[in-house]
Amino acid sequence: MLKSAIIGAGIMGELHAKACGQYKDVKLTAVCDINEGKARKLTQDYGGEIAVYTDYRDMLDKSDVDIIHILTPDFAHAEPLLDSIKAGKNIIVEKPLVTSRKDLEEVKKAIEKTKTKVFVNFSNRWNPVYQNVKKAIVNFELGEIRHGYARISNTLDIPLKMLRPWAHKSSPTEFLLPHFLDLVRWFLEDEVAEVFAYATEGVLKSQGVDTHDSINAMIRFQKGAVISLESSWILPVSHPTSVDYCIELIGSKGAVYTDGNDECIKKYCRKPEHPRSFLIDALDGRGIGFFYESLYNFFDAIIGRRESISNYQDGLKNAEVVLSILLSAREHRVVKLPLV
Numbered sequence: 067m068l069k070s071a072i073i074g075a076g077i078m079g080e081l082h083a084k085a086c087g088q089y090k091d092v093k094l095t096a097v098c099d100i101n102e103g104k105a106r107k108l109t110q111d112y113g114g115e116i117a118v119y120t121d122y123r124d125m126l127d128k129s130d131v132d133i134i135h136i137l138t139p140d141f142a143h144a145e146p147l148l149d150s151i152k153a154g155k156n157i158i159v160e161k162p163l164v165t166s167r168k169d170l171e172e173v174k175k176a177i178e179k180t181k182t183k184v185f186v187n188f189s190n191r192w193n194p195v196y197q198n199v200k201k202a203i204v205n206f207e208l209g210e211i212r213h214g215y216a217r218i219s220n221t222l223d224i225p226l227k228m229l230r231p232w233a234h235k236s237s238p239t240e241f242l243l244p245h246f247l248d249l250v251r252w253f254l255e256d257e258v259a260e261v262f263a264y265a266t267e268g269v270l271k272s273q274g275v276d277t278h279d280s281i282n283a284m285i286r287f288q289k290g291a292v293i294s295l296e297s298s299w300i301l302p303v304s305h306p307t308s309v310d311y312c313i314e315l316i317g318s319k320g321a322v323y324t325d326g327n328d329e330c331i332k333k334y335c336r337k338p339e340h341p342r343s344f345l346i347d348a349l350d351g352r353g354i355g356f357f358y359e360s361l362y363n364f365f366d367a368i369i370g371r372r373e374s375i376s377n378y379q380d381g382l383k384n385a386e387v388v389l390s391i392l393l394s395a396r397e398h399r400v401v402k403l404p405l406v
Contacts, residue, residue: 067091067092067093068091068092068093068132068133068365068368068369069092069093069095069096069129069130069131069132069133070082070086070092070093070094070095070096070131070132070133070134070135071094071095071096071097071098071125071129071131071133071134071135072094072096072097072098072108072135072137073098073099073122073125073134073135073136073137073138073146074098074099074135074136074137074138074139075097075098075099075101075104075105075107075108075137076099076104076137078137078160079097079099079104079108079135079137080108080111081353081357081358082135082137082158082361083097083108083111083112084112084353084358085353085357085358085361085362086112087112088352088353088358089361089362089365091365091369092133092365093114094112094114094116095114095115095116095117095129095131096116096117096118096119096125096129096131097109097116097117097118097119098118098119098120098121098122098124098125099120100120101120102118102120105118105119105120106118117129122146122149123149126149126150126153126155131155132155132156132368133155133156133157133158133365133368134146134150134153134155134156134157134158135157135158135159136150136157136158136159136160137159137160139229139232139235139236140162140165140232140235140236140240140241141165141232141235141236143159143160143162143163143164143165143169144164144165144166144169144172144173147159147163147164147173147176147184148172148173148176151176151177151180151182151184152176154180154182155182156182156183156184156368157182157183157184157185158185158187158361158364159184159185159186159187159381160186160187161186161187161188161244161245161248161381161384162186162240162244162381162384162385162388163186163381163382163384163385164385165236165240165385165388165389166389167389167405167406170382170385170386170389170405170406171406173382174382174406177378177382183367183368183378184377184378184381185364185367185374185376185377185378185381186376186378186380186381186384187360187361187364187376188244188245188248188249188252188360188376188380188381188384189356189357189359189360189361190245190246190248190249190356191248191249191252191360191375191376192356192357192359192360192363193356194356195324195326196249196313196324199253199313199315199322199324200252200253202320202322203253203254203315203317206319207319207320208315208316208317208318208319208320208321208322209317209318209319209320210289210291210317210318211253211254211291211315211316211317212290212291212292212316212317212318213291213292213293213294213316214250214291214292214293214294214313214314214315214316215293215294215295215296215312215313215314216246216249216250216293216294216295216296216311216312216313216314217246217295217296217297217310217311217312217313218242218243218245218246218296218297218309218310218311219238219242219280219296219297219298219299219301219309219310219311220238220241220242220298220299220301220308220309220310221301221302221303221305221308221309222269222273222299222300222301222302222303223303223308224299224308225270225275225277225299226270226273226275229241230275233270233275233277233299234275234276234277235277236277237277237278237281237299237392238278238279238280238281238297238298238299239265239278239281239297239388239391239392239395240388240392241299242297242299242309243281243283243295243297243388243391244384244385244388246295246297246311246313247285247295247384247387247388248376248380248384249313250285250293250295250313251380251383251384251387252376252380253315254287254289254291254293256287256288256289256291257287257288257383257403258285258286258287258288258383258387258390258403259286259287259288259402259403260285260286260400260401260402260403261283261284261285261286261387261390261391261394261400261401261403262283262284262394262399262400262401263281263282263283263284263391263392263394263395264281264282264283264395265278265279265280265281265282265392265395265396266278266279266280267279269300270299270300277299278395279298279299279300280296280297280298280299280300281295281296281297281298281391281395282294282295282296283295283296283391283394283395285387285391295391304337306327306337306338307326307327309326310326310327311326311327312324312325312326312327360376363375363376386403386404386405386406387403389405390403390405393405
């Protein structure tokens, strides 16, 4: 039985705790959050003898655990990640891996030296929709991918309400774009050669959140494919879903189009709704969907039952491209990779 500990008892903490409870060979034994009340609530919701901490260093010293789940805000991943590596723990960290070049350099050195396993949770790889896209590419139904477009955006209430305490330390580029950047890299099985990006700003800053509103990035891969990536935090709150996303890939033999908003049910009652039935849901109290499948895959890999389809190198490459996009937008120039 593997013992897990969670750092960060927010929305992701609740999902990871449920996944631990549903996987027969993993037991949640500790939760850490700077807000002790949030940590205690999480332990009460999932029962059992779960220790509560407000300092993750104290938890690393006192808790005999096998897996550390790092679920802190974007900007606060590096420190607990480095300390967990030093403590010899297996690690599951939510994307993005890190948000600064300095942290990327330090984390890369630490991960490449450690014998423990580190996974960045790019959970969309387990989404049946994108599994089918990957299958079509592997089977060469699309031929060679030539160009494409990917968009993932949030409504204004995400930065202004849900993430308000720390949205100014993040952006749609760091919070959202890693998801689809990872998918495109996974689809193409290729590395990014260079990027050029523009950011827009003004709406969020006028609301007291000091970050950019949107990013548009052109990414050229080493084999020649060019992908346009777009992300925004300023969609109107009247949008039927809090996230708007799609991917289009055009190849030498065919094309594929996915629309995350066009799911199997649409509700038009008091307001338009598209329930996320394909994504994360509950059936008879049990969490189902691709998010849980990604965590089960990591647990299997830590135990040694199978290899994961995602590894630490995916997290490092993803963070490097995101930082390159931000650098390009800031300095108005093409940025060539590798960055570090």
